[in-house]
Amino acid sequence: xxILESIRGPxxxxxxxxxxxxxxxxxxxxxxxxxxxxxxxxxxPNLGVVELTIALHRVFESPxxxxxxxxxxxxxxxxxxxxxxxFSKLRGKGGLSGYPSREESEHDVIxxxxxxxxxxxxxxxxxxxxxxxxxxxxxxxIGDGALTGGMAWEALNNIAAARDRPLIIVVNDNExxxxxxxxxxxxxxxxxxxxxxxxxxxxWGKDVLQRTPVVGNTLYESLHGAKKGFKDAFAPxxxxxxLGLKYLGPIDGHDMRAVxxxxxxxxxxxxxxxxxxxxxxxxxxxxxxxxxxDHFHTVGVMDPLTCAPLTPSSGPSWTSVFGDEIVRxxxxxxxxxxxxxxxxxxxxxxxxxxxxxxxxxxxxxAEQHAAVSAAxxxxxxxxPVVAVYATFLNRAFDQLLMDVALHRxxxxxxxxxxxxxxxxxxxxxxxxxxxxxxxVPGLRIAAPRDAEQLRAQLRExxxxxxxxxxxxxxxxxxxxxxxxxxxxxxxxxxxxxERPEVLLVAVGVMAPVCLQAAELLxxxxxxxxxxxxxxxKPVDPALPELAAAHRLVAVVEDNSRAAGVGSAxxxxxxxxxxxxxxxxxxIPEQFLAHAKRNEVLADIGLTPVEVAGRIGASLAVxxxxxxxxxxxxxxxxxxxxxxGAVMAVKEKTE
Ligand SMILES: Cc1ncc(C[n+]2csc(CCOP(=O)(O)OP(=O)(O)O)c2C)c(N)n1
Ligand SMILES: CC(=O)[C@@H](O)[C@H](O)COP(=O)(O)O
Ligand SMILES: [Mg+2]
Numbered sequence: 001x002x003i004l005e006s007i008r009g010p011x012x013x014x015x016x017x018x019x020x021x022x023x024x025x026x027x028x029x030x031x032x033x034x035x036x037x038x039x040x041x042x043x044x045p046n047l048g049v050v051e052l053t054i055a056l057h058r059v060f061e062s063p064x065x066x067x068x069x070x071x072x073x074x075x076x077x078x079x080x081x082x083x084x085x086x087f088s089k090l091r092g093k094g095g096l097s098g099y100p101s102r103e104e105s106e107h108d109v110i111x112x113x114x115x116x117x118x119x120x121x122x123x124x125x126x127x128x129x130x131x132x133x134x135x136x137x138x139x140x141x142i143g144d145g146a147l148t149g150g151m152a153w154e155a156l157n158n159i160a161a162a163r164d165r166p167l168i169i170v171v172n173d174n175e176x177x178x179x180x181x182x183x184x185x186x187x188x189x190x191x192x193x194x195x196x197x198x199x200x201x202x203x204w205g206k207d208v209l210q211r212t213p214v215v216g217n218t219l220y221e222s223l224h225g226a227k228k229g230f231k232d233a234f235a236p237x238x239x240x241x242x243l244g245l246k247y248l249g250p251i252d253g254h255d256m257r258a259v260x261x262x263x264x265x266x267x268x269x270x271x272x273x274x275x276x277x278x279x280x281x282x283x284x285x286x287x288x289x290x291x292x293x294d295h296f297h298t299v300g301v302m303d304p305l306t307c308a309p310l311t312p313s314s315g316p317s318w319t320s321v322f323g324d325e326i327v328r329x330x331x332x333x334x335x336x337x338x339x340x341x342x343x344x345x346x347x348x349x350x351x352x353x354x355x356x357x358x359x360x361x362x363x364x365x366a367e368q369h370a371a372v373s374a375a376x377x378x379x380x381x382x383x384p385v386v387a388v389y390a391t392f393l394n395r396a397f398d399q400l401l402m403d404v405a406l407h408r409x410x411x412x413x414x415x416x417x418x419x420x421x422x423x424x425x426x427x428x429x430x431x432x433x434x435x436x437x438x439x440v441p442g443l444r445i446a447a448p449r450d451a452e453q454l455r456a457q458l459r460e461x462x463x464x465x466x467x468x469x470x471x472x473x474x475x476x477x478x479x480x481x482x483x484x485x486x487x488x489x490x491x492x493x494x495x496x497x498e499r500p501e502v503l504l505v506a507v508g509v510m511a512p513v514c515l516q517a518a519e520l521l522x523x524x525x526x527x528x529x530x531x532x533x534x535x536x537k538p539v540d541p542a543l544p545e546l547a548a549a550h551r552l553v554a555v556v557e558d559n560s561r562a563a564g565v566g567s568a569x570x571x572x573x574x575x576x577x578x579x580x581x582x583x584x585x586x587i588p589e590q591f592l593a594h595a596k597r598n599e600v601l602a603d604i605g606l607t608p609v610e611v612a613g614r615i616g617a618s619l620a621v622x623x624x625x626x627x628x629x630x631x632x633x634x635x636x637x638x639x640x641x642x643x644g645a646v647m648a649v650k651e652k653t654e
Contacts, residue, residue: 002027009083010057010107021256025050028077029284035087036076037304040423041098044282044296045074045143048174048253052141052277053077055259056170059267060137063106066125070118070142070152072099072110073298074172082107091423093595098424112427114392115365116149118142119169123158126167137267139168144189145177145342148364159272160244168266169245169274172253174281177342178294182362192238193250193278240274249276254283293345318473319416321451323348325458326385326414330356336462338385339374341367347387347416367392371399371411378409383462386411390418390430390472397436400468405440410465414458418447418472419509419558419587420600426591429600433472434507434559438537438568442467445537447508447557447565449492451478457534474509474558476597482511482532489542490534497527502615503550503580504530505543507557507565510585514556516608517615524616536565543569544576551622554583554615558606561586583618585611 003020004027006012016024028050036043054077056067062082069075076087079096082105089095100108110121122140129136146152159167173189175181181189208216240247246269251262259277266273281295282288287307288296301310330336330352337359340349344362353360363370367388374384393400393415404411418430437443446461446469448454454473461469484492494511495504495518502521506514511532518528529550533540536557547553553573555566566584573580585606592600601607605614 004028004031004080004085007081010062010081013054013058013081018257021054024054028080031080032076033285033304035090036299037302039087039090039092040300041090042073042076042297043299044288044294046076047283047285047288048279048281049074049172050077050283051254051256052170052172052259052279053081055256055263056139057081059260059263060139065137065139066109067107068109068118068121068140069100070140070146071115072113074143075100078107091594093599097594113424114395114427115146116151119152119155119159122167122169123155126165130165137166137168139170141170141172144171144173144175144181144186145365147171148181148183148185148342149366150368156243163244163271165272166270167272171274171276172279173276174279176281176295177365178297178346179344179362181364183364188238192276246271246273247276248273251275251277253277253279315477318454318476318478319348321454321478322414322458323351325455327351327355329459329462330359333383333462335382336385337377337382338387339363339370341365341370341388341392343389347389349387367396368399371396372403374411375403375407375409378411379407383465384411385414385462387414387416390415390433391428394432394436401440404468405442408442408466409468411468412461413468413470415470415472417475419474420592420597421475422597422600423594425594429592430472431560431587434536434557434565435563437470438563443537444469444535446471446535448473449506449508449511449532450481452481453534472508479512488531488546489540491540491542492532492534493529494532495528495530497522497529500527500529501551501619502526502528503547503553504528505553505555505569506530506532507536507555509558510556510606513606513608513611517612520608520612521615526616526619537568539568539572544573544578547573547580548578550580552583552615552619553580554585554611556585556606556611559586560589562589583615
């Protein structure tokens with residue numbers, strides 16, 4: 001049995017010798033490379049926190065001491081040390097989540113994979129402990145990237161205010177988000193990294209002064225209590241001390257003894273303390289360290305030796321189609337600029353940045369700032385394209401509404417990973433944008449069905465300079481082109497039946513599902529018209545009239561059913577006094593467990609068979625109801641006839 005296999009829980013770490021701890025680190029790295037290569041996942045971040053995580057679980061007593069992970073993508077080692085070593089179905093249906101999960105373990109607290117929230121959680125948990133007089137430490141591990149998010153600073157402001165409230169912040173500083181972390185904070189951390197650190201000076205002082213007879217000890221003690229100014233003379237304690245946090249560091253995050261020593265000092269400190277650990281993303285695995293783009297932040301299924309992808313590529317991704325088209329647009333329009341929130345390559349802006357380095361900004365993990373600065377850029381005469389994952393735009397709703405839309409700024413938001421993403425679990429699905437953003441006055445939303453439409457709609461979007469526009473597409477390969485067979489208003493007609501009864505409104509990538517559903521319905525003698533609205537907000541003015549020529553409208557969207565496009569269509573029909581029933585097909589109002597995208601889509605009924613089945617059933621119910629009404633009317637007529645006959649007989653006999 002390996003040492004790793006002998007670890008059933010954190011307690012088993014306490015008895016390990018230094019040599020065994022070294023061996024355990026090697027075993028964990030080997031395990032990570034092979035396990036994550038088999039399933040895909042966050043390899044680089046987890047290779048960087050092996051010693052740090054072991055030290056955390058040796059110094060603290062989880063779950064009484066709460067250990068929080070910011071973003072949580074680097075919690076695989078934490079899982080391995082807390083009784084979860086079956087990574088065979090990592091991020092797969094029924095397997096381990098790629099993030100902390102309360103359902104999986106009492107050692108897990110924060111489940112979301114949205115960055116920069118852990119310090120806020122820690123502030124709240126620490127306050128709750130203090131108010132209730134509860135024992136136990138609160139420890140938050142946050143990366144240098146997550147530290148660029150505004151919420152982290154809101155939390156720091158509060159944490160630093162309470163000098164008497166113990167709280168331990170561990171900054172896992174590997175100098176990268178995906179790419180090298182940007183901004184003033186990153187530069188500041190670099191300054192701290194390059195100084196030996198006051199701790200080293202103290203260690204030197206302890207060594208030398210305690211060997212100095214008579215005065216040595218007193219001098220050493222006074223060094224310890226030295227005021228900040230004095231400390232700064234030897235090593236900048238940085239803004240953290242200025243804020244009111246005790247700063248310990250920088251610590252070599254791969255030197256377990258040093259990390260443990262710093263954590264034990266932090267544990268004894270009765271107030272907020274920040275331990276600044278220097279780590280390497282991808283540590284111990286050359287291919288990750290050599291991977292300039294993102295040090296294997298996320299990898300797909302691959303050969304661990306050659307790193308060759310093992311899942312066959314199924315054609316170009318939506319991201320790559322966007323990435324190529326935005327470069328072409330940039331060539332034609334020098335006012336078009338781009339913004340990413342620490343995800344330049346994942347959102348497809350890599351080529352644009354290469355071609356126009358002065359026209360793209362990485363603002364850090366700061367989507368709210370991305371939106372507000374875009375309002376500034378637009379007001380300054382440029383046309384910014386803000387490219388983010390759909391789920392991460394949630395946090396910038398107010399900025400989109402009040403900074404961009406209220407001021408009628410020509411800003412284009414490009415949402416990648418819109419709709420069901422699947423393996424990253426409930427907080428990553430881009431399932432809320434077409435619901436939440438329905439209320440933004442003036443915002444126009446496009447959902448392309450194929451590559452050609454993405455290119456066209458992106459161009460239409462950047463052509464609007466007096467209102468925000470948004471184009472959204474999913475995490476998968478782009479399917480085949482889907483030709484239109486006609487046009488009604490601004491909508492593409494994709495299919496027309498001879499005697500259409502059902503109007504199928506296919507939103508974006510749901511077009512193939514709707515076309516196949518129409519075929520299934522036709523086989524049952526139910527004719528459909530299939531339309532792609534292209535721009536789903538506002539609802540096309542021609543849609544109500546088109547709907548009026550059908551018995552039922554079905555709207556199918558890869559978005560929440562609640563307040564989505566289906567609801568907007570129902571509203572538009574109501575406003576136009578068109579009384580045709582609307583059936584809404586979309587993502588139910590629930591958090592979706594991790595699984596592959598198509599597994600999730602099947603589970604929630606966004607498949608041709610399900611859609612056709614429910615439409616057919618809906619029509620049958622309506623048919624039945626209509627039949628009942630007819631029968632009642634006939635009966636009524638019948639009984640009226642009978643009554644008339646009775647009356648006639650009566651009159652005759654009177
Ligand atoms: C609000 C938000 N935006 C973007 C992301 C995507 N994302 C996940 S991890 C990550 C980088 C995190 O960098 P860091 O905190 O330094 O952790 P590291 O991966 O370096 O350990 C990003 C941008 C996210 N999870 N949340
Ligand atoms: C943790 C995080 O938010 C991202 O790293 C995300 O996991 C990447 O998702 P994709 O694999 O869809 O790019
Ligand atoms: Mg980092």
